[in-house]
Amino acid sequence: MTSPPAVSIRLPTASCWGSPEMTIEAATGGAARRRLRLGMVGGGQGAFIGAVHRIAARLDDRYELVAGALSSDAERARASAAELHIAPDRAYGSFAEMAEREAAREDGIDVVAVVTPNHMHAAPVRAFAERGIHVICDKPLTHRLEDALELVEVVRRAGIVFGLTHNYTGHPMVRQAREMVAAGELGTLRVVQVEYPQDWLTTRLEESGQKQAAWRTDPARSGAAGSVGDIGTHAFNLAEFVTGLRCESLAAELTAFVPGRPLDDNAQMLLRFGGGARGMLWSSQVAPGNENALRLRVYGEKGGLEWAQEQPNLLLHTPFGEPPRIISRAGAGASLAAAHASRIPAGHPEGYLEAFAQIYRDLAEQITARMESRQPDPACLLVPGLEAGLRGMRFIAAAVESGRNNAAWTEIGH
Amino acid sequence: MTSPPAVSIRLPTASCWGSPEMTIEAATGGAARRRLRLGMVGGGQGAFIGAVHRIAARLDDRYELVAGALSSDAERARASAAELHIAPDRAYGSFAEMAEREAAREDGIDVVAVVTPNHMHAAPVRAFAERGIHVICDKPLTHRLEDALELVEVVRRAGIVFGLTHNYTGHPMVRQAREMVAAGELGTLRVVQVEYPQDWLTTRLEESGQKQAAWRTDPARSGAAGSVGDIGTHAFNLAEFVTGLRCESLAAELTAFVPGRPLDDNAQMLLRFGGGARGMLWSSQVAPGNENALRLRVYGEKGGLEWAQEQPNLLLHTPFGEPPRIISRAGAGASLAAAHASRIPAGHPEGYLEAFAQIYRDLAEQITARMESRQPDPACLLVPGLEAGLRGMRFIAAAVESGRNNAAWTEIGH
């Protein structure tokens, strides 16, 4: 088999010390690359994902955190801001105040990161979008489908750049997988197997006062789904992102194994994709020995691909009738799409934070291009946005409905 | 966690050179251990599984092949017999003749191996069983459920020893997994994920004259299921064998991806087990890069287990809240059940043929004990038999029915 021309494979001269395509810090001809002014909603002391967003924003030096409404508790908000070098006058007590005052400043924020629990996404996103401030939002888009539908309209009308941190799409080898499928390397797809098992909710951790466990198992804050909303959406997004297919319907078995837990902690589904591919999705938070074992396997007429989050620098390519090949990030066989999302040489692992940072890096280019009234680098356009967010919400809604209906086939809609 | 007393863990003194429990060739106090007289139906020139059965029978030196009806083609039957050192007068043209004449001989066969295609199992099994000759039968039991039900009655009445070569149950670590579950090491089971992907039917191989592909994709010879009957049954059997649970119902999506193929080459199912465990099963013959990737994962309240056929000497044990442990056949942590099915030291891999041979070895003990009117060694009683055979047929029937009915939940029955 020869590589089809549609996939841009890097030449095998790439060494362990980098290749020209790697954009660890692209030269700009001596001009300082703009650092975007970033605000944050949520993410105060004790939060997890807020800190991840901040690292992601810092890593490639394209953002500067200058404002925040970091907590709904005023004292905590102030203290958190101080720890983060945010000036006191830009440490706000509410997102509403922040949106209003930042929009009014000459040097107001360019973009806001919304990192609150799910039920608190919609309001701040709307507030900033309506003031023309670009938005980076943690997933899922909202905690109810109806909110999501409304929000999408608002954001579209606002015309801002909107990115949803389905962070696994920032991995170089996920992007290469998508590129290879799109280029026809696997032929027509037939089978899509995706799973995301964890074990951290094997016992009733939410009773222990653990904050993450508490809100993620609470319908009021998480929405109608447990594992499905928290990690099943990542699996679903990954499957659609890589295959380019639309999942049309599903039959879902949702179970809450831990006594007293109101939301599913395990979900198993059959999937039907447009074009005839068939799939399975498994999400679980009660599978001992699994930490974050997100894994995607895709099979077509001509070959297969396999990727696993816990070893993200590798992509297994299995062309039918040939020995399997291990493609490594920035190694021989890595594509331009992978190189675009790489910082360091092959064999030096990049991980979760780098993939998260890639979302931020690509959005920085999108936002900067908008500000400079130019077309963005096309390689930076792969970031999930409103459409992916809505797909995720429809997926959750369909899964919950199917689960309540004895795993009956349920349309996902679009 | 301390090992619960119900599992017999070998002491860590076992060295790389074997331990007393290993039964590579158990001493018999100077008495020759009886070699059983074996006949074979099917398995002539060009067959695959017949040769595997013969190696399995030879490996532990408990059988001597002395008679055969190796092919329905008389000339081929004769030639095949000659190649196998079977005396000309015991090279039969039909199983019926063989059953009659062997039963009449003083030195007639003790046991027959039936290794014909699926639709040719029932008649010879009946013929030999009714003459009191013990039977080893390739799986699945028959090609139609109704035949299976009838056959079970016949064999039960005959009172013979009957073994079905669900060969994966012969692997030491599969047996240890079963023992650990039974001893409660995982607590109440919650999730059972099993899969058996292959890739050899990715293209329409049956058109090429390949004999195995031809009969395995032909409903007249294989039955109503393709991948489900050929390999899905192995996955199903493995799941029930290890968990000790009964799968009560399933929702199955059966697909024939290769144009013109009358039987499924891919199946995806949701499973509901007695006791509340939930599972998934995937069988595929169109997943490029998968050779025989049978894999079982089981999760309970207290831990998980994982076993993969392609690396059968290892068992991953993941007690919740502790680091995962890699238990190796005959290594530290291996149990008596594993030692019983081991021949050589840890780190020297045993494989497919040894597991197959274990079925033969255990059946030799069962048959010999019967002939000697004594109780068999209890460690030799794990071989799948009529009940497992019937479970397999019910599974196939339910999967096919569910598949025809838009993956509706279908009872498996018992």
Added chain:
Amino acid sequence: MTSPPAVSIRLPTASCWGSPEMTIEAATGGAARRRLRLGMVGGGQGAFIGAVHRIAARLDDRYELVAGALSSDAERARASAAELHIAPDRAYGSFAEMAEREAAREDGIDVVAVVTPNHMHAAPVRAFAERGIHVICDKPLTHRLEDALELVEVVRRAGIVFGLTHNYTGHPMVRQAREMVAAGELGTLRVVQVEYPQDWLTTRLEESGQKQAAWRTDPARSGAAGSVGDIGTHAFNLAEFVTGLRCESLAAELTAFVPGRPLDDNAQMLLRFGGGARGMLWSSQVAPGNENALRLRVYGEKGGLEWAQEQPNLLLHTPFGEPPRIISRAGAGASLAAAHASRIPAGHPEGYLEAFAQIYRDLAEQITARMESRQPDPACLLVPGLEAGLRGMRFIAAAVESGRNNAAWTEIGH
């Protein structure tokens, strides 16, 4: 076996969403944690390791890059500085000028990162150290042992904080390995196997104009060793860091396989450690299929440990007579030393950049404590410094001497 008390194992309540010991961004009680003012020597456009240092400095938000002498080419130095948001008046044409002027500023740099090629380490380190500016220096310490000996004296007299970026010591599981050995979990050590194969110099890449290949194979810029100095030092440092042993002598075979290459591209050595342990070290840049396959295996009377750079989140622990255990960063079995160097939950891989950042993070605490006249957090004291730098230089010198002397045993000295 029960965990010996000397190792602080985290409780198994640590969830996938982090545990209190993780210091993703430790609360400071509402006070902004000091950001250190950082300068950089070397690392201008086209450099690799300079960009890595900058990411490492940014990742945990403890540094701000404010000054630089980024290139010996004035124009390039200016352009590079502009790209990095360094004010024009702090973009220097030489390290000497920078040292002088920054030392004179009220708001001058607290610390400088020296990231030039090996032969250009000593002079700038001395210049800054003598002015009381703390130093972070890329490895190896210098390109000649005699320079190193002199430099060590200078830096010791200066009394500054000095860190050498043997970045692999920043990996959480490397630190846990060290802690486990120190606590006696392996008993007395016997065997130390370490290797660092790469493949990027399999062909004569230095002829192609590739900048990294050019200086790393040039004795004038790299020193007397090729693979030994570039990667063998990492392997040596890792072995001594984890075992706590001192390697006393070695017998080294150095080979330049690629015709025309003046420095070794492959080295194989026998090692003798204090206390009687025996080891091997292999470094290679001509081993196709190896990217950065640094791997350490250590065996003692009671057990073994294995760690590999390409999968750095795992540590294999093999207590004798028990099943091997897979300890994962931040997972069950991870120690406090590992938690200290972790940012995100188990199963979300951290990689090369995070380990590099750990060196910077720990040095930030050391420097800050010095500035605040207090004792630093003891967990931050593991960063390699002068002693490790000198050990590395002695190792290189001994290996080169042994190599020239037909692999005769050669003392490493101390």
Added chain:
Amino acid sequence: MTSPPAVSIRLPTASCWGSPEMTIEAATGGAARRRLRLGMVGGGQGAFIGAVHRIAARLDDRYELVAGALSSDAERARASAAELHIAPDRAYGSFAEMAEREAAREDGIDVVAVVTPNHMHAAPVRAFAERGIHVICDKPLTHRLEDALELVEVVRRAGIVFGLTHNYTGHPMVRQAREMVAAGELGTLRVVQVEYPQDWLTTRLEESGQKQAAWRTDPARSGAAGSVGDIGTHAFNLAEFVTGLRCESLAAELTAFVPGRPLDDNAQMLLRFGGGARGMLWSSQVAPGNENALRLRVYGEKGGLEWAQEQPNLLLHTPFGEPPRIISRAGAGASLAAAHASRIPAGHPEGYLEAFAQIYRDLAEQITARMESRQPDPACLLVPGLEAGLRGMRFIAAAVESGRNNAAWTEIGH
């Protein structure tokens, strides 16, 4: 890269159900293939390797065990023979008697397997060889080099077929590796890394009465080397077999870590090969967590190969500048040499016993051809014999001498 014509790659039509090249039981046109009459010296009750030889002989049905001098203890010899169905008149009390009487019988043995401890190889080999009886001998050839030199002369004069069970050379992927190297797929070889760590002698097991540990650590029965003779020879043989190179000299560090043990339990060596390749060899019996972790890595100008005994069905091929490929036994990319040594489809693991049986199967063809005065199938000529046996003895002698001489370079000789 296109496959060089000198390697016969099987066509990718090979399915999971076997391909024509597989010789599970090759058709012989209806003629019974001769079963060779086999005798055995050693291997009585309680022995390990004797039982392995018997399984190996049985597996492919080319031998029938008809005579034995199974123990030097007459009673034990008789009892062992009875258990193995050997007729009482062919159960001998000594090899000398057996050689004499079997040579005199019309239906005397065709071939004898010598499976005694090392110091008891030479005498029986000589006795049978001088009577024209073919010999299969366990490795190493003898326990002293001088005996080996003499024995080689005797056997050569006798003109018999002589096979030495360096069983790892029977693995399909080891043979493919050899074939690929010979065909130039790796270019000129540069680096050869081979190791064989175990852990079973980590403690002083020989004090416990364990029989295997006792003789293997006793110079009187094992020879002058411990781990070097027991497993180092396997590693050495594997390296020379695959590379086709001759190792010319070595520098060896031999250590006995366990107090009171007279022979080395750990050995580390530098190797120099003809043609300029450089290597390392490590054998250890005190490396906890290693069962039989024999592993070979070979690197040349154009690529590398890696094979590990514990996962013997795979061969990693790393062509420089291309993604690594996983070649599986009987899968896509497997060569004719691999197919020749395969019995069952890809993905169904074959293991230690099958590789051992391959030695027996190939020798059966060599012996049969000799008896039929025809040329043997060339594919069956790869079995190690006198030359390999002598190489092994020279290797042991050189390693012991070097070890006694502070790891000085020592010629291996030839």
